[in-house]
Amino acid sequence: MRVTSIASGSSGNALVVEHAGEALLVDCGCPPRKLTQLLREVGAPATGLSAILLTHEHSDHIAGINAIPRALDVPFVMTPGTHAAQPRLGGTPIFAGRRVVEQPCGSTRSLGAFEVTSFPVSHDGAEVCGYLIAAGGRSVAVFTDLGAAEPHLHEPLAGADLLVIEANHDEGLLWRGPYPWHLKRRVAGPLGHLSNDACGLLLGQVLPDGGREVWLAHLSRTNNRPQVAASAVKNLLHINGQTGHTVQVLPQYGASLRWEPAPLQLALGL
Secondary structure, X not given: OEXXXXXXXXXXXXXXXXXXXXXXXXXXXXXXXHHHHHHHHOOOOHHHOOEEEOXXXXXXXXXXXXXXXXXXXXXXXXXXXXXXXXXXXXXXXXXXXXXXXXXOOOOEEEEOOEEEEEEEOOOOOOOOEEEEEEEOOEXXXXXXXOOOOOHHHHHHHHHOOEEEEEOOEOHHHHHHOOOOHHHHHHHHOOOOOOEHHHHHHHHHHHOOOOOOEEEEEOOOOOOXXXXXXXXXXXXXXXXXXXXXXEEEEOOOEOOOOEEOOOOOXXXXXX
């Protein structure tokens, strides 16, 4: 399995997961030209995608949908609630002419080489989800928008080799920052976004000892800083006695972070 982040944050989110010659795109929130460019740069052009997984209908997760040619009939996988929300771009229903596959939260579906399980998350969309994607004995958990660290997320996070998880804001920067009061309350609320400290506390509860890769996602450019997010999460893991994990911050754009572990070796019984 290979995972490459090509966009992360309020300006757009997109993640490529590859295995055995197949590629999934998790969210497509960049402008279409930008998304086309980024996919080409990582060697996963829009014309070669097996499926697109959507976490929800907010624009920073769907704005680049027109980078995927309709003629290819690529399936768009989403929750029934996201489909029913019927988001629009330029006045046109965004899923018109697209092949939509509804995957209820809590269910598992095979998509070619991948096994995909969806999980409900607390965020202010119609029916927002995160995904656990498994292939070749490896797995990645993708939870990029969540207002609360709910207990049912512990299992998929604990079992993943790579965790892509939101660390949206530093609480001090948020409350002292320029956002209007109603927006501050929305970001910090249970249907908003996960703070650095909440992310670190959650990871400290669920991570086993050592060896996991953690990518901090969806950082606010106004209310966070990469070094602040990484330091907060690492400190909380250290306080909890968690060592040996790698914590990195996803850049806004570009494939500077790629995860490609060595293939698992099957043990043969003698």
